[in-house]
Amino acid sequence: MAKQNTGKGNAQKQFQQGAGGGAQTALLHLLTSKNVRETVESIVVAFALAFLFRTFEAEAFVIPTGSMAPTLQGRHQDVDCPMCGFPYRISASQEIDPSNEQKQADVIGGECLNCRYWACTNRQQGKLLGYPRPFNAGALELDAESKSANGDRIIVSKFAYALREPERWDVFVFRFPGNASRNYIKRLVGLPGETLKLHRGDIFRAGQVAKNETEARGLDYTIVRKPPRKALAMAQLVHDNTYQAEQLTGSGWPHRWDLWPRGTTAAKGDWEPVDNHRRFVIEGKGLSQKTSWLRYQHRVPDFGQWNRIVRASGVKKSDAKRPNLRDMQPVPQLISDAYSYNSGILFQYPPQVQSNRAAMGMYWVGDLMIECRLEVLAAGGSVRLDLVEGGKHFACTINLESGVATLGIDNAFYNSAGEPSKLPEALTSIRGPGIYELRFANFDDQLFLWVNGKPIAFDLPSTYPPLDNTIPVSDEEEGGDLAPVGIGASGASVAVDRLRILRDVYYISVPSDLSFTRSYVRGPLAADHYLGRADVVSAARQVLTEQTNWPKWFSQMHALYFPLDRFGNSDRGQDQFFALGDNSPQSKDSRLWATPHTEYYVERDLLIGKALFIYWPLTHIQWVR
Secondary structure, three states, X not given: OOOOOOOHHHHHHHHHHHHOOOHHHHHHHHHOOHHHHHHHHHHHHHHHHHHHHHHOOEEEEEOOOOOOOOOOOXXXXXXXXXXXXXXXXXXXXXXXXXXXXXXXXXXXXXXXXOOOOEEEOOHHHHHHOOOOOOOOOOOOOOOOOOOEEOOOEEEEEOOHHHHOOXXXXXXXXXXXXXXXXXXXXXXXXXXXXXXXXXXXXXXXXXXXXXXXXXXXXXXXXXXXXXXXHHHHHHOEEEEEOOOOOHHHHHOOOOOOEEEEOOOOOOOOOOOEEEOOOOEEEEEOOOOOOOEEEEEEOEOOOOHHHHHHHHHHHOOOOOOOOOOOOHHHOOOOEOOEOOOHHHOOXXXXXXXXXXXXXXXXXXXXXXXXXEXXXXXXXXXXXXXXXXXXXXXXXXXXXXXXXXXXXXXXXOOEOEOOOOOEOOOOEEEOOOOOOEEEEEEEEEEOOEEEEEEOOEEOOOOOOOEOOOOOOOOOOOOOOOOHHHOOEXXXXXXOEEEEEEEEEEEOOOEOOOOOOOOOOOOEOOOOOEOOOOOOHHHHHHHHHHHHHOHHHHHHXXXXXXXXXXXXXXXXXXXOOOOEEEEEOOOHHHOOXXXXXXXXXXXXXXXXXXXXXXXXXXXXXXXXXXXXX
């Protein structure tokens, strides 16, 4: 049976927020005790099984690995970061030997996605090492004890595809093409009759099947776009500004959100930070109509920098031995495909420590999303949400009096033929003073806006054609891709908080014959360069910060091609589908199956069904999207 994680603090907070505290808090305390928890789980499983036997339409599955994280969790640890308090998960599926289901190792730590602090989650094993590495000097004292929990339990509809055709972006279960006795769960991204191209993290399709790779390279491709609900479900967190590492910012490390340009002295009518930069307020009504900007820069400390900060916290400022933090150079980076989930530090038997620091991102992700809570303090003025990709500004301007939202790309817009067109507009529910939840995204060459959780429909298509913005761009004045998210206010009195940045899934183009997951053609991460773990971290930092080399390193990236046959007559063969995991760096999916004994596609007769909902653990019950 799956056991709930003993890191109760985060679970209690989440439960109380949803249930209201009081008696519910007592109920949560009861549910998190070991014996009662296991009893409740048994009851839930019994009801689930009764449902299965009654309908014969569904089956229960346990998620074993994290290839679909964060959508579905395999065996994992829940961690509350001891520095910023951010709740995150790290994979623990490596602890179990799949051949005999016996314990073979312990996950004893991982890296917080939000502040990048490496925390020890197993104090006993950490001390057995006799040396603080791979943790920084304070990790064994400032740890976040956590025990591993089994993977999510889900209900799968077995008759879903008897009633309708499989749809792109479904989370589906199937028998593995190389071994029909093993069940896999992935996301369906390729349909019969298409040729897919994986390139620069996105998926492209041609409406015909290529006979070979040469023919595939000559086809015309269009990007595959997600509908709003799938874009939201698949978005991956980059930074949550609510969770601030006070020790980090107290050391002089710059805040990621700040007035732009950085170093500007705030004047009347500019943004002012409140509560350690968690909230920003501007009183601009009736003042100049110039736009005052907040911008985000991805300044993330690495292991060594955190180590120095922790050491400095225990040394008096007057002490000559106190480390000098000024030379740490917290330079901004491109936002990458980082996954805390993949950062687990493994303590193997006989004693050996392994870590996957490359899990914190090697590829630039330009498809971004911003979320915030906007409080309009007085009617009038406008707010502008801005996302940068390849030097181009993708913006949504909202008139705070009329509620009209207008989309723009560098103050213009383009139709499917690449010609200038009218700017798309939509009427929103924003009307003067009040509190509004906003979400704006640039995913798959399409702009999305949500207000108070509802997607907004524009009067014209919000999709746009290729704009030749595949190479990151930056300069001191604009910031570009090194300041890729902004919030502007013009003649408005507003406040913003709960700032979160998310990114789209980045599908790595991994040829099946490469041992390293790299799709760069040139530069320090090129596929023909063999690098050790530490070298990969250093090389990735180079790629994400050294803008003078970007035109060379990003001009060409590997592409993969996958034809998928459609068969009208079942006697000739089975229709072919293509499967990918949401956790692309750690997913053994269709990209990697092409061997002499395994096909890269999933034939129709291998389909089992569509994932419906997660029914355990209780804190994670939800529909699978």
